Amino acid sequence: MPVDPTAPIEITAYKAVPDFARGHIKDVRLRWALEEIDQPYSVRLIGGIFGEKPEGYLDDQPFGQVPVYKENRITLFESGSILIHIGQKDERLLPRDAEGRGRAISWMIAALNSVEPPLQTLVVIDVFGEDEDWQAGAKAAALPFAKQQIARLSRWLGDREWLEDRFTIGDLVMIHVLRDAQELIAPHANLLAYIERGTSRPAFQRALKAHLEDCAVEELEPA
């Protein structure tokens, strides 16, 4: 069981996350990767997704988000960067040859920069635009690009099992990103099956369970 308070690798996660966001926070990606390679890690819980962060946290994570990754004297931030670092330890996550590595990283960055932003925009419009008079117009303007990106991803995937010829950190991030957009994905049976293939991996199941146990609180009590 990779969660081990004495492990030399430490990640940060939130203690309090509202119900709709649980499972979607980015520490899940690191837990999943570490579970895939049986690498123990400890967790530092830093409070709630909203509100003040602990003293000094912006020095570790300049944008105040999770996760931060510490290993001996190295401090890294941004899940994509940390996954490359972890992947370089173990080819089960990231191939060692230049082409395989480059293709896996291309897909991971596509997930972070070409797929997640338009999906995230829709989440923000849904959550922050609730009952606002701009919601419908903004959503109508944002939807076509998000749909196009999902359709193009589905086109590429076709009947492949993974985005390339084997599971990598590219699939790991893409699948975690796609979980935020079940409604948009519904017309694409191959993407639904792809998400199901990813999330039924035992490593994902263990990672999600550990994440949910850590952020079981809706809101922290005021100090």
Place this chain on the structure above:
Amino acid sequence: MPVDPTAPIEITAYKAVPDFARGHIKDVRLRWALEEIDQPYSVRLIGGIFGEKPEGYLDDQPFGQVPVYKENRITLFESGSILIHIGQKDERLLPRDAEGRGRAISWMIAALNSVEPPLQTLVVIDVFGEDEDWQAGAKAAALPFAKQQIARLSRWLGDREWLEDRFTIGDLVMIHVLRDAQELIAPHANLLAYIERGTSRPAFQRALKAHLEDCAVEELEPA
């Protein structure tokens, strides 16, 4: 002069880009990196930013964007992934030690996933929301997060010259991203000076010139 039609490295770029987007397309990032290390490259122009892409282009770039990078038998996409590949050739772009490399990649991914998306959202609201009744409400909802991210970046930078102790692909992408948001950055003198430091590098100037020469057309003539 790195642009060389016989070079083994080929990148794609657009021939037609509307005036407001020139200089902001992502092939600039690759040209800049390749200029920094005097690595020759050839350019394949694929038509306009809008409209149909050449036959087969989605097999090289599943989302239909630029740039694609080809080198011998390797095809990569997503500027961030290609910059890691190029950086691994030359430590002037990406340190070789695990910590230096990890920090540089953390900043590059922060630029792609924590800074570019909120800035891009504002660009989209400005461009596609023009004269629309939802523009003001959507902009008011999107601004605070974008301002927060810029303020946190400014806090980190402080009086540093670069994001870490030397120029890396993290600065290269961050500076290219920040050029899209001059108005938001105006209150932060250190960020203005940082962008100026980056864009006054001779390699950036050569890259921008080559990019602008390639996309000097506003719109392609209908076939």
